[in-house]
Amino acid sequence: MRILLIEDDSKAASYILKGLSKLGHVGDHLTDGRDGLIAATTGSYDVVVIDRMLPGLEGLAIVRTMREAGVKTPVLILTARKGVADRVAGLNAGGDDYLTKPFAFTEFFARLVALTRRPPLDARDTSLTVADLEMNLIEHRVTRGGREIELLPREFNLLRYLMQNAGRVVTRTMILEHVWDFHFDPKSKIIETHLSRLRSKIDKGAKRGLIQTIRGTGYVIRPHT
């Protein structure tokens, strides 16, 4: 995965770059907004990470210009501020995801992976499959090994989000944002509760569970290898 990081905060940048290289990814790092825009429009990257506050050219301006130039590379926007207005502005400018500093590297990386492997939006997708677990998106039916599983709407939505990201870790925050539209931390064990119920339903009678907990990060659904 080739990553372009436009970030003037050297500590945050070195933290990100170290984490990426440890996982075997290459990161190009620029600190100036104008240099960043040139690199983002001419280089070939899998994902661009842009800080909002930059010398030379403001982060959102880079994203807008990229989009106007027809560059479709996914963009993750970083900010030290936190607020709806900020997030909405970031997404309106053409950003694909938004992360508030400070963040855990695992959170950052999970979002990066979700962005680079985002499945092309295809309305013809009518079902999702992980091992013998199948989800029919049109009839809202879930079966495992042919056995029908009754799910509440909230459990269905949670499972759908996990299956859309099969093989990739989704963090608690990502689940909260996508399943409940919560852009805050409810400080309660909402996700844990729902996941344990979902697990007990889909893994009933199975030898090993499909949904795994990644300690300190989030959850992933994947077939056993």
Next chain:
Amino acid sequence: MGSIVYWTVETSLDREITTNIEAEAELLQKEFKSEGFDELVRTVRDRGTFIPALDYLLLDGNGKRVAGELPYMPPAPGLTEMIVPRSGGPNYRYRVLALTLDGGIKLAVGDDIGALIEIRQAFLKALGWALIAFLALSLLGGMLLSRAFMRRVNAITLTAESITEGKLAARVPVRDTDDTFDRLSNTLNRMLDRTQTLMESLVQVSNNIAHSLRTPLGNLRHMLEEVRGRTKKDQATIDAAVNEVDTILETFSALLRIAQIEAGVRQSGFREVDLTDLFAKVTDAFSDLAEDQGKTLVAEIEPALRTWGDRELLAEMVASLVDNALRHTPKGAHIDVTLQLKESLPVATVGDDGPGIPEDERDRIFDRYYRLQRSIDTPGSGLGLSLVAAVAELHQMKLTVGTNSPGLQMTMTFPPNQ
């Protein structure tokens, strides 16, 4: 004023009467000395006939009346007041000067002061009317004056109330007339300016602290994670340290968010919010959690209710209230959430049958860092409800704490959809 006029007039009349009597007495005394007794008798008789102004009495050496009409001779010489009863009317009143001349001759000169009393009464009567008219006029004038006065005092009171309600930008209106009130208003306004500046810089300082500590704390967290990735030792300690850092970061985050919300900057992001959907989502998210804790969460939500605001903040507010209810109730508790239209405004309640909040602590639960006496030891930053209050304030919502008898009930009245 009236009494001064009265006193002046009365004194001068009174003095004139006395002066008259004394002058006449002296004149007669001189005549007696130069002309003799018989001449005096004749003069007194003539005066009684031709000049009816004064009254006299002249007694000879044997105490026998020889001239004059005064009813009797005062027992002692000098100036006295003589009262003579009269049937069917006010008493005659005389002021009399009695003299003893050579040879035991006694002379009295007097004047009827009944007239003076009449004048006095007439005057007092006139004065009374004047006084009533004066009182009526001054009352009316006073009322008009005091209305204008009260209006301006009220303006100051209203401003003070606004300030107490937290609207620090409120100021006393100034009329630019440079009167006493304007000077007072200007002084008060300058004082309020100063207070506001101080308050703002205090908030600014604490926000700056929270903000500038976030970066090093973030770096600290990153370093801890690096260490965790590098070693297999002391994992529990490192996890605990990361958790502590997260708690500090969350507190700072909450503080900054409250500051941001209070500053009202998020109002620009207001749009139509589907309250029905919001309440359904939030209660749905918490219902399994409640069940796992052995509690019941029941939601009664009317369809198609909307408001104008920031959806994410409103969701956080409702979630915070539901979370609060779950956190502070024992196993077996019932939590009920309602959303309905009342007097054309969406009204929501979050109630529980837990221990509730003592009445004397209810006002303070929205204060930053405030913890109920009994929940000092339960986890939480004490900022959750301040955030709720800040969100409510931003949306100009009414947020009240009441009793669910038993338990706690929070009532939110949402603004209408624009």
